[in-house]
Amino acid sequence: MAHSQPSSPEISPQDPRALRKALRGSATYFAKGFEEHKDQVQSDLQTTYKSPLVEQIRAQSYRYQQGEITIRLAKAFGFCWGVERAVEYAYEARRRFPDRQLWITNEIIHNPLVNQHLEAMGIRFVGKGPDGKKDFSQIQPQDVVLWPAFGASVSEMEFFRSQGNEIVDTTCPWVSRVWNQVDKHRAAQFTSVIHGKYNHEETLATSSFAQKYLVVLNLEEAEWVARYILEGGDAADFQQRFSKATSPGFDPDQDLERIGIANQTTMLEGETRAIAKLFETTMLRKYGPQQLDDHFMSFNTICNATQERQDAMFELIEDPLDVMVVIGGFNSSNTTHLQEIALEKGLPSFHIDGPDCIQPGNRIRHKPLHQDITVTEGWLPNGPVQIGITSGASTPDRVVEEVIRRIFALREPSELPF
Template sequence: MQVTRTSPVVQLDGRAFRRSLNKTGRYVRKPMDDAESLALMEEHGVGYSSTGLVARMRANGNLWQEGVKLAKAYGYCWGVERAVQMAYEARKQYPNSKLHVTNEIIHNPAVNQRLKEMEVNIIEDVGKGKDFSGIKGEDVVILPAFGASWQEMKMLSDKGVQIVDTTCPWVAKVWSAVDNQARKQHTSIIHGKYSHEETIATASFATTYLIVRDIPETQYVVDYILNGGDREEFLAKFSNAMSEGFDPDRDLLRIGLANQTTMLRDETLTIGKMLEKTMMQKYGPAELKDHYMVLDTICDATQERQDAVTELVQKQSDPAERVDFMLVVGGFNSSNTSHLQEIPEMAGVPSFWVNSAACVDVEHNKITHKLAHGELVETQPWLRDGPITVGVTSGASTPDRAVEEVLDKLFRIKDPSFSGIAQLSMEAALTPPSRPEH
């Protein structure tokens, strides 16, 4: 069955555009593995811990004595570590240039503050759009781990700046997926949050797109595909989450799935099955491939962290394996951290999400923490008397030192005489973890 669009569509060749940046001579997209920059990250506490408590736990099967269990996969993913490293390397490589980053480099306040202290200007959208007027041709501009829209990239390239692109390769893989969908005139159904920087960037590489946040929104879409509905209601519901000129009666005939890499893996898989089943029901198995496209764009790091938390909280029936509560450390505006918090909440395991050690009041045994869906609450008293077992994880944008600082306060509540953990005696790890090839 042939489906023809009834309105002209502007087609962006995303891969050709990104290749054109490479040819400018003013575009860097790979780290240099500079030893001095890595050592400075260690000193600033924005890299992997090689001597602190987290390093000790890694060396001891992710355990500390009998009371703390670190998730098997936690904290900095290689894409985030790579982005921070490239920002540090850029500061060293261009010592006399003005450096800008087009948003927070990652969703971690301590890391972003360190960059500000290194005179890296963070251009944030405070509700009125980003102001790029202060960027000059001789400046260096860093693209964050979430990526940037192609419109921003083109504008910066036209200014003649040096671009340091720290976009996570997993995010770029999603861009390739929506580019493939656009080439075959499929609308990209993006599982994500329409205001998230990564989803904004991904959507810019799609010709036609619709962003769904969750399963209920997807159900609304599949019902419309199968049964039709109120077009104006549809357009109002997704007014902030669709491409310009989107027409549900025209643009849902051929669809493909993409995702914001930090969304819950199982939810993305469920949404994919819903869309596939819908298109099969509407067009039949023989024509399914003409109406539905899917590529594997689920980030391994996101999946591994979610699976590791699931493993910790699924052992509650075993007294030797159960945890009294989960401690989740990560930025309050971090999407992937919110999903790590969501897993124990859904499993009925108490969980406390903090963005830094400042959330823990040692003197009053009080913790200020966030729930997965946004509510900020206080719990007092936090820690009960007697032995406890704590499960620990952290978001993909959270350096090890942030976890260590939170645990330090937990230990001081349990033992007022606690004076710190002796550092592990080993050389600072100057070689970053191995990275997948993309």
């Protein structure tokens, strides 16, 4: 029997706060993993994703040289706590429900190796139908459903709760923290202005908690909105410009009178702060200091791990590097922003998703910023070369190790001494 997708009219929208409370009180909802399987899973993760080579390089001041190639690692990179927690919960769920069909409503994290491992364990990923929406028709009430680190939308939560599925929630607590802020916006009848990518899984989930929302991609878009708030403009032009990034029925002449700031946790930290400050100044100019609190709300929802990795990237590119390699899923937002930092410095930088991108003959398969995947010949300069390496929050150290080995093999095919 086919089941409705979460966008179906059969699903009655609930107050998000009440829905989350109902879920937490349910015996079929698990958000803390499964303690009885933690030791074995930790051993599995250590074997599968950790890297003795990377630990050695960390211990050597994040630097390793062999021949004419010197590797410089960022001081913070790779798996963050939230990602590690999500992967751990997925492995524990497989052990807790060995004979049940497990589904994940999206990639659990943006890393192809991790997602391949989960598929090999018999965990299935929800695909999309012809209309581009997630197709839940194959998920039966007796199946176990995992929500990924990015979270699930309110309609998805209600769908699986009403269907009676057991739910394993791996949502990153930093994402939940943003939802709590958006809950406050909703309760105060404020519009949530979200710094993020309107079609990213995390932003889709976050916006579903808002009564009214507007998603701005960057400071340029935020400045355009700020001018509209102060000077007015053509509402039809506004609605066309942000047609995919606003809540249904969004009216910029009414819905921008009271705004609260939220963000996708993997955006550039400095840009999120700049956007928040811009809108605070805008509302101050429009309504004055006495009425500011009636028209503007802001709260720091930047993920600590995202900020640490960006700070480490800024520090790394101050070194005299010849080239930068940024490792992470091609659809990983936080990895893309690490790439932006290198490019803004004017440093040749290559975003790759794994070791197979380092190809024989000094070729590299990579994704230039805002472009399609391509292959570049002769990417590694001749002679002595300093290579900076970092990785996104969804990239295991084992992947970083394999990339490093492939790079050294371009010059010296012999094995590394450790």
